[in-house]
Amino acid sequence: MNTMKSSPPRRLRIRHALTALVHTALLLCAPAVGQAAEPFPGTQPLTMEGDLAAQLVGGIDRYLDRLLADAPNHRTRWWPRETSSPEALLKSIQTTAETNRVRLRHILGVVDKREPVTMRFVAPVGTNVAQNTAELGRGPGYRVYAVAWNVFRGVEGEGLLLVPDGESRADIIAVPDCDWTPEQVVGLVPGVSAEQQFARRLAEAGCRVLVPALLDRGDRFAGNPGVRSVKQSQRETLWRASYEMGRTPLGYEIQKLLAAADWLAQQSQISNLKSQIGIIGYGEGGLLAFYAGALDTRFLAVGVCGAFGLSQRHPELPIYRNVWSLLERFGDAEVAAMITPRGLIVEHGQYPEATHTDQGGGAPGRLWRPALTDVQREFERLEALVQAPPRSQPGRALELVEAQPDEAGSAVTLSWLLNRLRGQAPLPSDSRTSPQATGPLPDATARAKRQYLQLLEDTQQLMRESEYTRREFWKKADFKTLAGFTNSFGSYRDHFRDEIVGMIPKAALPPNPRSRLIYETNGIRGYEVVLDVHPDVFAYGILVMPAGLKPGERRPVVVCQLGLDGSPRVVA
Template identity: 40%
Template sequence: MLCAVWLIGFTIASAEDHNTTRATAELQTLPDTQPLLLEEPLDEWMVRGINRFAERELSRSSDGRQRNWHRDYASEDRYLQSVQANRERFAKIIGAVDPRVDQPTLQMIISQDDFQSPAPILASSTECIVRHVRWPVMDGVTGEGLLLSPKGQELTASVIAIPDADWSPEALVGLTADSDANPFVLQWVQQGCEVLVPTLINRDHEFSGNPAVAFTNQPHREFVYRTSFEIGRHVIGYEVQKILAAVDHFVARRESQQQHRPIGVAGVGEGGLLAFYASAIDTRIESAMVCGYFDNREQIWREPIYRNVWSLLTEFADADIASLIAPRRLTIEACGVPEVDGPAAVTPGRRGGAAPGRIRTPPLATVRDEFSRARSHYQTLGCPEKIEFVASDKGTGPAGSIPAVTSFLTGLKLPATLKAPEKLVPHLPLVDASARQSRQIDELVERNQRLVRDSPRIRDQHWGKANRSTVESWIETTQAYRDEFYDEVIGRLPHAKLPINPRSRLMIDEEKFKGYEVVLDVFEDVIAGGILLLPTDLQPGERRPVVVCQHGLEGTALSTLDQRKDRFLERGFAAELALRGFIVYAPQNPYRGGDAFREIQRKSNPLKRSLFSYIIPQHERTLEWICTLPHVDPDRIAFYGISYGGKTAVRVPPFVPQYALSICSADFNEWIGKTTSNLYRASYVFTGEYEIWEWNMGNVASYAELACMMTPRPFMVERGHRDGVAPDEWVAAEYAKVRRHYDELGLGDSTTIEFFNGPHTIRGLGTFAFLHKHLNWPEPK
C-alpha cells in the first residue's frame, strides 16, 4: 500500500508546523535538490502560474507586434505595397481563404404566391423600397438579407450595413420592434445609396446541434466556429467572405455600367467587427464605419470564443487593423452594443458545454487610446482627416449618431443633408427569420464537413516533399514539417528557460520503490513538476530505463498510481512499471481545473500559442533534469500516456528527441473528424472541451502524420474496443497509415497496435511487453 508522507494538498497551519515540515523535507529530498515546501496542490500552483505568464504576455504583446510590420509612409502607393503581406496574413488567420464565385449577382427571393411579380416589394416608404435577396458566395454558401433601394432618384453609392448578431436585418431597418436598433441606414438611402443588410449567424442556440446526435446550449456562432477552426476556417472569415462577395457584385455591376459608385461598409457590434475586418482586407471599400467594437483587445480571451483568432495579437491589434484601411475613410463610433453573458442556461433536452464569454460596451477611455494609435498611422501618412472618432452620448448611446453617419457619407463623397427617415410599411409577411437562420447555419456546417472529408487529400499533397525512400531521407526531408507543426499549430515559445532549480520531497515510501514530488523551473511563473518513482533495488553505478507516465484530463501525477484508473492492473500503470524495475516519472500536466486551464488556451491562442506551447518545454526541462540522475540511462526514456496523456503522446515526443519511444493509449483516432463531425456522438462539437481545437491542423497533420514524425523511434497504440473516444474503425484506419509507413521504411517491428476487449483504460499487456523490448529491460519472471 502507499504509505507515505502525503504532504501534497495539505495546508501548513502554523509556524511550528511549517518548521517541522521544513526539517522533514530537508531529510527526505533527492540529492542535489533543494527542499520542496509546497503548501498547495501542485496542479493548482502550475495552472495559476501559467495563467499569470499568459496574461503578462498579452499585456506585453504590443512590444513584439511591430516586428511584423514594415510600413513605408513615403507615399500612398508605397504604403499600400508595404502592408500587402500583412493584409494577406490577416485574411488567412480569419479563415477568409476560399475563392468566391466568379459572377456574383443579387437574386430576388420570391414565394410561390409571388410568381406574377418578379421582384416583390417586402416593405417601402416614399423614400425607399425593400426586397428580400440572396447572393452566391462560394460553393454551397450564400448570403441572405434585405436590399434597400432609394425610390425616385439615381443611385449614388452602394453600402453594406451589418447588424449586430443579436439583430435581424429587419430589426436594423426598423421593420421589427424586437431590438433597440436605430434605423440609421435609412438615412443613407435618403442620399441615394442602395443598402444591403446581410443576415448574420446569431447568438441563439436553436440549431446548435444535430437531431441525430444532440442539441447544445452553444450560440450558433460557436457551433459554426467549432466545426471550422480545425480546418483553418472561421465563422468570422465566412461572414467576411459574404460581405466581400457583395462587394464583388457591386464592383462588377458598376464596371459593366461604366459608372463609378463608391462602396462603403458599416456595422454595429458583431457587425462592426465584420465591417472592420472586411474593410482591412478589401481596398475596394472606400468608407468604413465601425460602431461599438473598436477597442484594446488584450482581454479578448474574455470575449465569446467565436471571436478567438489564432495569432491575432502577434500582429493585429485594432489600431494595426485600422492601419490596413488607411488611407481610406474610417469612422470609429463609440456607442452602446447588445451585451452578452455566456453561456446560455442549459434547457431540457440539450447538452451543456458552451464556452463562457461576455461582450460589454467598450469603455470610452480605452477606445480613445486605441483610436489615437490608429490615427498616428493616418497622421504619418499625411491624411489625418480620413479617420474620425465619434462618441454617441459619451460612448453609450445608440449606434448611428448623426456625426458618425455624416462622417461615413463623407468617405463616399456624398453630401449629408440628413433628416429623420420615414418608417417603412410592410407589404408582405416578413421573412421567416428562424428558417433563414437555419439555412445559413446548415450551409456553413455542411461546407465544413465537406472540407473535413477532403482533408486527407490536402494533407497528402502537403506532405508531398517528404521522402520515404530511406530512414535518413525521411528524417532529412521531414524536419521542415516538424518545425511547421510546432510553429504554426502548437506555437513555439521563444523564451530562454530559467535555471533549473530542482526541489523535491519524499511522498511515497514503499518496500519496492520510493516516490518523490519534484518541481523544476521553466519560465517565469511556469514550472514543471511530477512524481519520481525510484526502485529500492537500484545498485551503485547501475543505469536503468525510464518510463514517463502521463495522466489524462483532470488527472494528477498521483492518479497514475491509482489502480481504479487502470482496471486491468492491480495498481496504477506508473506503480506497476516501478514494480517491474523501471524508473518512472509521472509529470503533472496543466490540463486540470476546468475553466482555469481552458483559460490558458484562450489567453494563448491570440499570441499563436496553445496549451502544448507550455507542455513541450515542461517535458524538455523534465528530461534535462532526469538525464542528470545517477541511475538513469538517457538513451532509454519512454513516454506512455493515457487519454489526454495520449494526446500528449503524439504532440510531445515527436518534438522532444530525448524520448526513445512513445505509447498512445485511449486517444489515438482520426482527430480531424473527432473535432469537427456534426454526426459522431462523441465529437468535440458536442462536448464541454471548448478549448480543444488547433488552428488549421486538418490541413497540416492528423495523428498518423504526427506518429510518423517519431520515425525511426518506436511508436505504439493501445485501444479498448469499448473506448468511446472514437470508433474502432477510425482508430484502425488512422493507424494503418502509420503501420504502412514503418513497414515501407523496414521498421515494421518498431510499431504495433493492441486492441483489447475493454473501455477507456490501460490494459498494460502488449504495451508493457513493448516497453521491455524496446527499452531493453528484462520482463519479470
C-alpha cells in the same frame, strides 16, 4: 482571472505548455537519480505545499496575462515604418499592410476561393400568386428586396437589398449586429429603434444598401439539429466545428461580405461607373466590417460601431470571436492601420452586451461596452502607428466619434461615411418613416437555420476532404526511407510547433531543481519534481522509477500525460 473557467483556447495553450514542461522535468531529472544511491543528489528539497498542479496553472495564467499586456510592444517588428518622408511612410504602411493581410486572412480562415457571384431575388410567394413581385417593401425613395448570393461550396449569403428609385449615390454594405435581423435594421419589423436603423437612413440618403443576415448568438440550432442539441451559442458550435479545419465563423461571414462586394463591383463595371463601396456595421457586424475593410481595399470607407476597443481583453470575449494567434500581430490599432489611407470612422456608442456561461457545456465569455478611455487609448495607438495628422485637420481619413450609449450608427457617423464616398453629401434629416411591406416578408427563423446548416455542412465537407488536403500538404516529405524522411520533415516539425501547438518562449530562469520522495512501494519510488521556467511558471511532475538502480545504469524514459483537468498524482 479564474483560470479553471477560462475559455478552451486559453486552457489548451496551458495544456500544451504543461505537456512540454513536465516532459522537460522528467528528462532532466532522470539521469541525476540513477547516478547516486541517495534520492536526487544535487537538487534542493522541495518545500512547496498545497495543490502544485493548480499552482502551476495559476502561475501560467499570470504569465500569459503579462504577455498579453506586453503584446502591443512586441508587434512593432511586424509593422516597420519608414519615416524619412511622407511618401516613404505611405509606401511602408501599404507594404506592411499587404504582408499582414496574408496572415490575417489565414488565421481568420478567409482562404477559400469564392465563386463568380450571382445575386438573385428570393421573395416569398404570397397568397395572390398573380400579384407577386420580387419587391417586399417600399420606403421614401427606395424599394426593398429579399436577396441571396452564392459564395462557395453551397454556402450562400442572404439578406435585404435596398435600391434607390433614382441613381445610387454609393454602394454600402450595412451589417447589423448578429442579434438584429435585416428586417429590424431596415424598419420593416419592430425590434430596433428608429434612431438605430442605419441601413434605412442610408437608403433614404440615396445609397444602394445591402443588409446581410448573420447567425445570432442564441442556441436554437446549436449542435446538430435533428440529431443532438446542446445548450450553447450556435456561433460557438460553428466555431468548434470550423476551428479544427482552419476556419472561423467570423471568416465565413467575412467571405459573404466580400462576395457581396464582388457583386457590387461587378454592377459598377457593367454600368461603366466608378465603384464607390463602403461598409459599416454594429456589434458583431461592426467587427465583421472592421476585418472586411482591413482585408479588401475596395471598401473606400469603413464604419465600425460598437466593436472597437476590446481586443486587448480578447480572452474574456465569447469563444466564437477567438482567432488563433491574433494578438501576436493584430490589436485593433494594427487592424485599423490596414484600412488607412482609406477612410475609417470608429463610433464609441452602443455596444452589444451578452454573457455566456459554462453551465450548458459551453465556454464562458462576455461582451460589454468598454470605457471611452480604453477606446481612446487604442485609437491613439493607431494614430501613432500611421502618424496621422492632427484631429483638427479637415478631411482626415480617421475619425473617432463619442456617441451616446444608446446610439448605433449615429447621424455623425453616417454623414462622415457618405462624405468619404461622395464628397460633400449631407445626410438627409431622419424621416423616421419605416418602409411599408408590399409583400410577404422572409421567415427569419428559417433563414437563420439555413445559414447555420450551410456553414455546419461546409465544415463537415472540409473534414471529409481533409485526407486529400493533408496529402497535398505532406507531398514534400520523403516517406521512402527513414533517412529521407528525417532530412525532409524539419519544416513540418517547425510548422506543427509554431502554427498548431504554439510554444511559449524558452525558459528564462535556471532550472533550480527541487524534489521530494512522496511514495515507495512495490519496488518503485515516486518523486515530486519542480523546475523553474519563467517568473510564476514552473514545470511540475512526478518521476516514477525502479528502486535500486546502479550508478550509471540507463533506463528508457516514458512520459505519461494526464488529462486536461487531471493531476500528475492520478497517473503516477
